[in-house]
Protein backbone atom coordinates (compact mmCIF):
# COMPACT_ATOMS: atom_id res chain seq x y z
CA UNK A 1 0.00 0.00 0.00
CA UNK A 2 1.42 3.39 -1.02
CA UNK A 3 0.40 6.72 0.50
CA UNK A 4 0.50 9.89 -1.56
CA UNK A 5 0.04 13.02 0.55
CA UNK A 6 -2.13 15.64 -1.14
CA UNK A 7 -3.17 19.20 -0.32
CA UNK A 8 -6.60 19.40 1.32
CA UNK A 9 -8.13 20.94 -1.84
CA UNK A 10 -6.24 18.98 -4.46
CA UNK A 11 -8.96 16.42 -5.14
CA UNK A 12 -11.94 18.55 -4.12
CA UNK A 13 -13.77 18.25 -7.47
CA UNK A 14 -13.52 14.46 -7.41
CA UNK A 15 -14.47 14.43 -3.71
CA UNK A 16 -17.59 16.55 -4.25
CA UNK A 17 -18.69 14.50 -7.25
CA UNK A 18 -18.49 11.31 -5.19
CA UNK A 19 -19.89 12.86 -1.98
CA UNK A 20 -23.26 13.33 -3.68
CA UNK A 21 -23.32 9.57 -4.20
CA UNK A 22 -21.75 8.73 -0.85
CA UNK A 23 -18.55 8.71 1.19
CA UNK A 24 -17.68 7.02 4.49
CA UNK A 25 -17.65 8.90 7.82
CA UNK A 26 -15.66 6.73 10.22
CA UNK A 27 -15.39 7.00 14.01
CA UNK A 28 -13.57 5.08 16.72
CA UNK A 29 -14.20 4.87 20.45
CA UNK A 30 -12.06 2.39 22.40
CA UNK A 31 -12.00 -0.80 20.32
CA UNK A 32 -15.18 0.02 18.44
CA UNK A 33 -14.95 1.35 14.88
CA UNK A 34 -18.09 2.41 13.04
CA UNK A 35 -18.66 3.92 9.62
CA UNK A 36 -21.70 5.51 8.04
CA UNK A 37 -22.47 6.84 4.60
CA UNK A 38 -22.69 10.60 4.22
CA UNK A 39 -23.68 12.70 1.23
CA UNK A 40 -23.87 16.18 2.75
CA UNK A 41 -20.90 18.36 3.61
CA UNK A 42 -17.75 19.61 2.00
CA UNK A 43 -14.51 21.48 2.60
CA UNK A 44 -14.59 24.98 4.13
CA UNK A 45 -11.97 27.46 5.25
CA UNK A 46 -12.73 28.85 8.70
CA UNK A 47 -10.32 30.61 11.06
CA UNK A 48 -7.74 30.14 8.33
CA UNK A 49 -7.95 26.37 8.72
CA UNK A 50 -9.15 23.82 6.16
CA UNK A 51 -12.15 21.98 7.60
CA UNK A 52 -14.27 19.06 6.47
CA UNK A 53 -17.82 19.93 7.40
CA UNK A 54 -20.20 16.99 7.97
CA UNK A 55 -23.92 16.91 8.80
CA UNK A 56 -24.82 14.14 11.25
CA UNK A 57 -28.33 13.52 12.61
CA UNK A 58 -28.62 13.29 16.38
CA UNK A 59 -30.16 9.81 16.06
CA UNK A 60 -27.03 8.22 14.53
CA UNK A 61 -24.66 5.95 16.39
CA UNK A 62 -21.97 7.96 14.59
CA UNK A 63 -23.20 11.03 16.48
CA UNK A 64 -22.71 9.26 19.81
CA UNK A 65 -19.27 8.08 18.66
CA UNK A 66 -17.96 11.43 17.41
CA UNK A 67 -19.23 13.18 20.53
CA UNK A 68 -16.86 10.93 22.49
CA UNK A 69 -13.87 10.81 20.14
CA UNK A 70 -13.94 14.41 18.81
CA UNK A 71 -12.42 13.16 15.55
CA UNK A 72 -13.44 11.36 12.37
CA UNK A 73 -12.05 10.27 9.03
CA UNK A 74 -13.62 10.62 5.61
CA UNK A 75 -12.91 7.94 3.02
CA UNK A 76 -13.99 8.56 -0.55
CA UNK A 77 -14.14 5.82 -3.19
CA UNK A 78 -12.89 7.18 -6.51
CA UNK A 79 -12.42 4.17 -8.74
CA UNK A 80 -13.66 1.10 -6.94
CA UNK A 81 -17.40 0.45 -7.08
CA UNK A 82 -18.45 0.60 -3.42
CA UNK A 83 -22.20 1.05 -3.98
CA UNK A 84 -23.08 -2.07 -2.02
CA UNK A 85 -21.09 -0.98 1.05
CA UNK A 86 -22.38 2.61 0.77
CA UNK A 87 -25.98 1.34 0.71
CA UNK A 88 -25.37 -0.99 3.67
CA UNK A 89 -23.49 1.57 5.77
CA UNK A 90 -26.20 4.09 4.91
CA UNK A 91 -29.06 1.98 6.25
CA UNK A 92 -27.66 -0.17 9.08
CA UNK A 93 -26.64 1.21 12.45
CA UNK A 94 -23.42 0.49 14.30
CA UNK A 95 -25.65 -0.06 17.32
CA UNK A 96 -26.97 -3.25 15.73
CA UNK A 97 -24.21 -4.58 13.48
CA UNK A 98 -20.48 -4.37 12.88
CA UNK A 99 -20.68 -2.82 9.41
CA UNK A 100 -16.93 -3.05 8.81
CA UNK A 101 -17.01 -6.81 9.37
CA UNK A 102 -20.28 -7.47 7.55
CA UNK A 103 -19.10 -5.59 4.44
CA UNK A 104 -15.59 -7.01 4.67
CA UNK A 105 -14.10 -3.51 4.73
CA UNK A 106 -10.41 -3.04 5.47
CA UNK A 107 -9.08 -0.54 8.01
CA UNK A 108 -5.75 1.25 7.78
CA UNK A 109 -4.55 3.16 10.85
CA UNK A 110 -4.89 6.93 10.80
CA UNK A 111 -1.54 8.68 10.30
CA UNK A 112 -2.38 11.56 12.66
CA UNK A 113 -5.66 10.67 14.39
CA UNK A 114 -6.62 7.52 16.31
CA UNK A 115 -9.48 6.80 13.91
CA UNK A 116 -8.67 4.49 10.97
CA UNK A 117 -9.57 5.04 7.31
CA UNK A 118 -11.18 2.51 4.97
CA UNK A 119 -8.34 1.45 2.69
CA UNK A 120 -10.87 0.03 0.21
CA UNK A 121 -11.27 3.69 -0.82
CA UNK A 122 -8.61 5.83 -2.49
CA UNK A 123 -9.06 9.34 -1.05
CA UNK A 124 -8.88 10.10 2.68
CA UNK A 125 -9.17 13.05 5.08
CA UNK A 126 -8.27 12.81 8.77
CA UNK A 127 -10.16 15.35 10.87
CA UNK A 128 -10.21 16.69 14.42
CA UNK A 129 -13.46 18.33 15.52
CA UNK A 130 -12.79 21.94 16.46
CA UNK A 131 -16.37 23.23 16.38
CA UNK A 132 -19.92 21.92 16.15
CA UNK A 133 -23.25 23.56 15.59
CA UNK A 134 -26.70 22.04 16.08
CA UNK A 135 -29.18 23.25 13.47
CA UNK A 136 -31.38 26.10 14.64
CA UNK A 137 -34.89 24.70 14.04
CA UNK A 138 -36.50 28.12 13.74
CA UNK A 139 -34.22 29.15 10.88
CA UNK A 140 -34.94 26.16 8.62
CA UNK A 141 -37.32 26.96 5.73
CA UNK A 142 -40.76 25.30 6.14
CA UNK A 143 -40.50 23.30 2.90
CA UNK A 144 -37.09 21.91 3.95
CA UNK A 145 -38.54 20.99 7.36
CA UNK A 146 -41.37 19.12 5.68
CA UNK A 147 -38.96 17.28 3.36
CA UNK A 148 -36.19 16.45 5.82
CA UNK A 149 -37.24 17.01 9.44
CA UNK A 150 -40.79 15.70 9.85
CA UNK A 151 -39.62 13.65 12.84
CA UNK A 152 -37.57 16.48 14.35
CA UNK A 153 -34.36 14.48 13.83
CA UNK A 154 -32.14 17.45 13.08
CA UNK A 155 -28.49 17.52 12.06
CA UNK A 156 -25.57 18.69 14.07
CA UNK A 157 -22.84 20.17 11.92
CA UNK A 158 -19.29 19.02 12.72
CA UNK A 159 -16.32 21.12 11.67
CA UNK A 160 -13.32 18.79 11.47
CA UNK A 161 -9.94 20.38 10.91
CA UNK A 162 -8.25 18.45 8.11
CA UNK A 163 -4.99 17.37 9.74
CA UNK A 164 -3.96 14.97 6.98
CA UNK A 165 -5.16 14.20 3.44
CA UNK A 166 -3.86 11.53 1.10
CA UNK A 167 -4.49 8.96 -1.58
CA UNK A 168 -3.91 5.29 -0.86
CA UNK A 169 -2.73 3.38 -3.90
CA UNK A 170 -2.32 -0.30 -4.53
CA UNK A 171 -3.63 -3.48 -3.02
CA UNK A 172 -5.06 -3.51 0.46
Ligand SMILES: Cc1cc2nc3c(=O)[nH]c(=O)nc-3n(C[C@H](O)[C@H](O)[C@H](O)COP(=O)(O)O)c2cc1C
Nearest residue numbers: 037038039040056057060061062090091092093094
Ligand atom coordinates in the same frame (compact mmCIF):
# COMPACT_ATOMS: atom_id res chain seq x y z
C1 LIG B 1 -26.38 8.00 0.17
C2 LIG B 1 -26.62 8.23 1.64
C3 LIG B 1 -26.20 9.43 2.21
C4 LIG B 1 -26.39 9.69 3.58
N1 LIG B 1 -25.96 10.87 4.11
C5 LIG B 1 -26.09 11.12 5.44
C6 LIG B 1 -25.57 12.33 6.02
O1 LIG B 1 -24.95 13.17 5.34
N2 LIG B 1 -25.78 12.51 7.35
C7 LIG B 1 -26.45 11.60 8.14
O2 LIG B 1 -26.62 11.83 9.35
N3 LIG B 1 -26.92 10.44 7.61
C8 LIG B 1 -26.76 10.17 6.29
N4 LIG B 1 -27.20 8.99 5.75
C9 LIG B 1 -27.86 8.01 6.62
C10 LIG B 1 -26.88 7.21 7.50
O3 LIG B 1 -25.78 6.76 6.74
C11 LIG B 1 -27.63 5.99 8.09
O4 LIG B 1 -28.70 6.42 8.89
C12 LIG B 1 -26.71 5.06 8.89
O5 LIG B 1 -27.41 3.85 9.06
C13 LIG B 1 -26.29 5.62 10.25
O6 LIG B 1 -25.43 4.72 10.84
P1 LIG B 1 -24.99 4.75 12.37
O7 LIG B 1 -26.26 4.65 13.22
O8 LIG B 1 -24.10 3.55 12.51
O9 LIG B 1 -24.29 6.02 12.58
C14 LIG B 1 -27.02 8.72 4.40
C15 LIG B 1 -27.44 7.50 3.81
C16 LIG B 1 -27.23 7.26 2.47
C17 LIG B 1 -27.67 5.94 1.88
